[in-house]
Amino acid sequence: MLASKKAFDKLCRRCIPFPSTINSGDSCLLQGHISFGVSYSEGANDTRETIYWSGQRRNVSPAGFLTLTHASIGGNSLEIDNHCHDWHMSSRHYNFLSNDKSIRGFSDKVLGSIPEYVKIVEVGPRDGLQNEKDVVPTPVKVELIRMLVSSGLPVVEATSFVSPKWVPQLADAKDVMAAIRDLEGARFPVLTPNLKGFEAAVAAGAKEVAIFASASESFSKSNINCSIEDSLGRYNDVALAASKLSIPVRGYISCVVGCPVEGMISPSNVAYVAKRLCDMGCSEISLGDTIGVGTPGTVIPMLGAVLNVVPVDKLAVHFHDTYGQALSNILASLHMGINTVDSSVSGLGGCPYAKGASGNVATEDVVYMLNGLGVKTNVDLQKVILAGNFICKHLGRSSGSKTAIALSKITAHASKL
Numbered sequence: 342m343l344a345s346k347k348a349f350d351k352l353c354r355r356c357i358p359f360p361s362t363i364n365s366g367d368s369c370l371l372q373g374h375i376s377f378g379v380s381y382s383e384g385a386n387d388t389r390e391t392i393y394w395s396g397q398r399r400n401v402s403p404a405g406f407l408t409l410t411h412a413s414i415g416g417n418s419l420e421i422d423n424h425c426h427d428w429h430m431s432s433r434h435y436n437f438l439s440n441d442k443s444i445r446g447f448s449d450k451v452l453g454s455i456p457e458y459v460k461i462v463e464v465g466p467r468d469g470l471q472n473e474k475d476v477v478p479t480p481v482k483v484e485l486i487r488m489l490v491s492s493g494l495p496v497v498e499a500t501s502f503v504s505p506k507w508v509p510q511l512a513d514a515k516d517v518m519a520a521i522r523d524l525e526g527a528r529f530p531v532l533t534p535n536l537k538g539f540e541a542a543v544a545a546g547a548k549e550v551a552i553f554a555s556a557s558e559s560f561s562k563s564n565i566n567c568s569i570e571d572s573l574g575r576y577n578d579v580a581l582a583a584s585k586l587s588i589p590v591r592g593y594i595s596c597v598v599g600c601p602v603e604g605m606i607s608p609s610n611v612a613y614v615a616k617r618l619c620d621m622g623c624s625e626i627s628l629g630d631t632i633g634v635g636t637p638g639t640v641i642p643m644l645g646a647v648l649n650v651v652p653v654d655k656l657a658v659h660f661h662d663t664y665g666q667a668l669s670n671i672l673a674s675l676h677m678g679i680n681t682v683d684s685s686v687s688g689l690g691g692c693p694y695a696k697g698a699s700g701n702v703a704t705e706d707v708v709y710m711l712n713g714l715g716v717k718t719n720v721d722l723q724k725v726i727l728a729g730n731f732i733c734k735h736l737g738r739s740s741g742s743k744t745a746i747a748l749s750k751i752t753a754h755a756s757k758l
């Protein structure tokens with residue numbers, strides 16, 4: 342049976358893969374019978390129950406049931422009762438769903454351009470906590486960083502060496518760096534707006550820094566109190582000083598799609614700043630939709646303009662989720678070959694100088710999507726969720742990650758069964 346696009350879309354949205362139970366050409370896939378579920382069995386009696394979706398029972402063989410305390414959804418595994426059996430897709434692009442050549446061909450055609458590995462840059466401790474009304478105590482920040490590192494995230498942006506008058510939430514940058522000095526397993530870049538910040542960061546032990554320009558003149562003024570051109574001059578000084586010490590510099594560009602004051606931003610403005618950052622030696626350039634107004638319709642032309650002047654392997658994307666568009670924008674970016682994605686645990690974040698900016702895309706949601714696509718991240722979703730629970734508990738609010746919320750409901754449901 343040929344897979345219609347509609348049926349395939351349905352699969353992408355809803356399916357729980359049970360690889361050992363889905364056989365070649367299994368028609369139930371296309372009829373929507375397999376869509377949602379947690380299965381479990383208990384002890385020697387092997388009691389089994391299934392949660393139904395749309396009133397239809399999953400057509401799976403007994404051997405296909407996950408045992409005891411493990412549920413798996415969308416290529417993601419879920420731990421219940423502290424038992425974890427990692428279960429990732431063995432191959433990418435939905436190959437596990439069916440051996441039907443037509444389905445595989447369609448999957449490969451639609452998803453084939455997506456990178457096999459995506460580096461996730463966790464920005465929660467910096468971009469997330471800089472926006473909190475109350476200053477988070479240093480030990481809480483440090484514990485959050487530790488938990489994020491233990492989840493396998495390769496880069497955790499730790500803090501900012503900016504003016505404490507401008508961002509009092511991160512005034513403890515030096516103490517945070519001292520506390521994570523011996524922490525291994527990830528890189529810890531920090532934001533530096535000028536030479537003063539750079540020198541303070543290096544003295545505190547930073548081995549990577551980030552500079553942050555804007556594609557919007559108004560935002561540049563409100564965020565760093567100078568024009569775009571002046572900021573590029575300052576950043577050139579930072580980049581020169583960094584290169585003398587062989588310190589990698591990441592360049593950010595804010596407001597790559599829209600600005601709270603100026604409205605839509607032209608892709609050519611973004612490309613101009615990106616080229617300048619590239620020419621000054623930035624190892625990576627992160628394109629930030631600071632107020633989260635982009636859709637694939639505006640993000641793709643912006644990326645196209647930047648790709649004309651900066652190699653794709655130097656680009657990262659940084660989406661805020663104000664209009665719920667972040668994941669679709671990330672998917673569009675992956676299709677264009679970008680393989681570095683910024684995100685923030687529990688969707689924390691926003692910018693104190695960008696009115697209307699909501700949180701970043703949640704790391705949990707990005708990992709969930711990438712797991713579902715069979716893209717490698719080396720990040721343990723459950724551990725990121727634990728880090729999210731930790732910081733949300735401290736902040737006294739629920740998670741901004743849809744994945745974390747959904748999986749916690751499933752865990753709660755399963756533990757009642």
Ligand SMILES: CC(C)(COP(=O)([O-])OP(=O)([O-])OC[C@H]1O[C@@H](n2cnc3c(N)ncnc32)[C@H](O)[C@@H]1OP(=O)([O-])[O-])[C@@H](O)C(=O)NCCC(=O)NCCSC(=O)C[C@@](C)(O)CC(=O)[O-]
Nearest residue numbers: 502503504507534537538553564565566593595629630631
């Ligand atoms: C850039 C400045 C410093 C200019 O601030 P200014 O007031 O124009 O600076 P100044 O040079 O006139 O100095 C004023 C005072 O600040 C001090 N100062 C000067 N520099 C530093 C420093 N590095 N660290 C500590 N102190 C500093 C300086 O020593 C002086 O102290 P005083 O003599 O008054 O006691 C200020 O505007 C600033 O710190 N801005 C940072 C704002 C910020 O962090 N915003 C959030 C970043 S998020 C973002 O940009 C978006 C991003 C990256 O996440 C991507 C996205 O989401 O799209």
